Amino acid sequence: MEKVGSAAVNRRVALFVATLVGVGFGAYNTYRSPVDLTPSAALAVFLVLSIPLTAVVHELTHGLTSRLLGYRPRYGFKPPLVYVTFDEKVTALHYKVIALAPFVAVSAACVALVAWRVVPQLFYFCLMINVMGAVGDLWATARLLFRNRGYWVQDTKSGFDLYRETPSAPAAAGGPPRAG
Numbered sequence: 001m002e003k004v005g006s007a008a009v010n011r012r013v014a015l016f017v018a019t020l021v022g023v024g025f026g027a028y029n030t031y032r033s034p035v036d037l038t039p040s041a042a043l044a045v046f047l048v049l050s051i052p053l054t055a056v057v058h059e060l061t062h063g064l065t066s067r068l069l070g071y072r073p074r075y076g077f078k079p080p081l082v083y084v085t086f087d088e089k090v091t092a093l094h095y096k097v098i099a100l101a102p103f104v105a106v107s108a109a110c111v112a113l114v115a116w117r118v119v120p121q122l123f124y125f126c127l128m129i130n131v132m133g134a135v136g137d138l139w140a141t142a143r144l145l146f147r148n149r150g151y152w153v154q155d156t157k158s159g160f161d162l163y164r165e166t167p168s169a170p171a172a173a174g175g176p177p178r179a180g
Helices: 011-032 041-068 092-115 120-133 135-143
Strands: 002-008 073-078 081-086 151-155 159-164
Touching: 011 120, 011 135, 041 073, 041 081, 041 092, 041 120, 081 151, 092 120, 092 135, 092 151, 120 135
Parallel strands: none
Antiparallel strands: 002 159, 073 081, 151 159
16 A cells, blocks of 8 residues: 555634634524524523534544444544544545534434424534534545545544555566556
8 A cells, every 4th residue: 555645634724614604604594593593691501512512422423433334433632622533544435434424414413403493502503513613524525535446544633644555466477467
């Protein structure tokens, strides 16, 4: 297996995009008002609760998905971040599935809970924070969009390294294999 590249998240850009997502949610709520966000003590409590709740559920979803795919996730906490990483290489396809799982599953659950009016303010904030927290996951997925079969990903502290399977050694007498 040979290393063919690496990618690192630009934290400033990710923070900027996440901020735009938050502003977008605020603007949407201002004009479409799916949830009553009239300032109150309860609203402040919901906002404060939604941050750690969403972060933990988001990362547990990464971890559960990776376990279901046969990997051994390792959880970490480096304030203000909670994260999941791997000591092993993960196929590029599985890495994308693991990266997108919280964006899809947690967001869908939050949308359903808001629609069903189950503490809608809390889950509206959870939805917003989940989407903001998925910015890096979406970035990684976009970077790996056309890397599928034969590619492997190794998590790093700031992004990932990309590996490609090398073809088997040529047969002793026949030279390199021919494309059929």
